[in-house]
Amino acid sequence: MLGFNKLFILGFMLIMMSGCRVETHSENFVLDIHFIPAYEEQWGWAAATAMVFRHQGIYYHQADLVDYQYHYFGYRKPSINDISWLLWDLGGLDSYVTSTLTFGEIRSQLNQGKPILLQYGAYYSGHVLVLHGYDHQGHVYIHEPGYGTRVMHYDDLYYRYFQGSGRYWESSLILEH
Numbered sequence: 001m002l003g004f005n006k007l008f009i010l011g012f013m014l015i016m017m018s019g020c021r022v023e024t025h026s027e028n029f030v031l032d033i034h035f036i037p038a039y040e041e042q043w044g045w046a047a048a049t050a051m052v053f054r055h056q057g058i059y060y061h062q063a064d065l066v067d068y069q070y071h072y073f074g075y076r077k078p079s080i081n082d083i084s085w086l087l088w089d090l091g092g093l094d095s096y097v098t099s100t101l102t103f104g105e106i107r108s109q110l111n112q113g114k115p116i117l118l119q120y121g122a123y124y125s126g127h128v129l130v131l132h133g134y135d136h137q138g139h140v141y142i143h144e145p146g147y148g149t150r151v152m153h154y155d156d157l158y159y160r161y162f163q164g165s166g167r168y169w170e171s172s173l174i175l176e177h
Contacts, residue, residue, distance in 0.1 A: 029110050030133030030141050031055065038062070038145035042077060045128040047145035049083055052115055052130065052175070058091045065090075080119040080171050083128065087175075094176040100169050103154045107134055114175040118142070120160055121167035127160075 033055045038047040039062050046062035046069075053060050069078050069086060078086065080097050087093040101109075101116070109116055116131040133141030138154045146162070158169050 028133075028135045029107070030135075031110060031113065031115055033115055033130060033132045033143065035143045035149055036062075036145065037148075040066075041146075044145040045078060045083060048117055048128040048130045048143070049086065051143055051145075052087065052093070052117065053091055055115055056091060056093060058093075060090065077125060079123050080117070080126075080128070080173055083117065084173055087173075095173055096176065098172050098174060100158065101172050103134070103138060106131065106140065106154070109174060110134060112177065114177065116175075117173035118157070118169055119171045119173070120162065120169055123170070126170060127162045127167060 033051055036047045036051050036054070038044045043062050043066060046065040049065055050060055050062055065086065066076055068090065069082065070076050073082060084095045084097055087095050106116065110131075110133060118129045118131055120127045120129070127144075127146075129145070130143040131140055132143060134154075135141075135151075139151050140154050140157060142150050142152070144150055160167055160169070
């Protein structure tokens with residue numbers, strides 16, 4: 001009798017599962033970008049830049065990016081414009097810096113396969129994140145080099161806490177193909 005009950009429950013579950021349908025939304029889009037943590041406390045910008053390079057099939061270690069930055073500019077913490085220049089000089093990736101983006105602009109860039117670098121805080125001492133996805137409910141997917149991958153609502157992008165202090169989203173770096 002016990003075997004019959006197990007067989008009955010298994011059969012019932014199989015029938016129920018075969019009638020289930022998984023709903024997908026064509027408005028969800030996440031780029032397959034490998035997360036790279038920052039190897040040093042102040043190297044978040046280098047980790048974010050390395051993630052963008054890797055997504056484009058170009059491989060640089062964070063230490064190489066920091067050394068290259070220091071060699072050309074004489075300081076280790078670049079501005080978002082310096083990162084744009086570095087993408088061009090080391091990888092031939094054309095990009096431009098703009099202000100914050102609407103959700104529609106984010107969707108447009110990501111749908112073209114282009115991750116977005118977000119810069120928070122002061123020009124030379126801010127934090128840089130990689131925005132690499134969105135969903136149909138207005139959430140965005142970011143790689144934060146000092147933390148990991150986060151999913152948050154688009155409206156929560158404008159003000160973030162990093163290492164105990166609040167920072168505003170100041171600018172965005174957009175890749176051009």
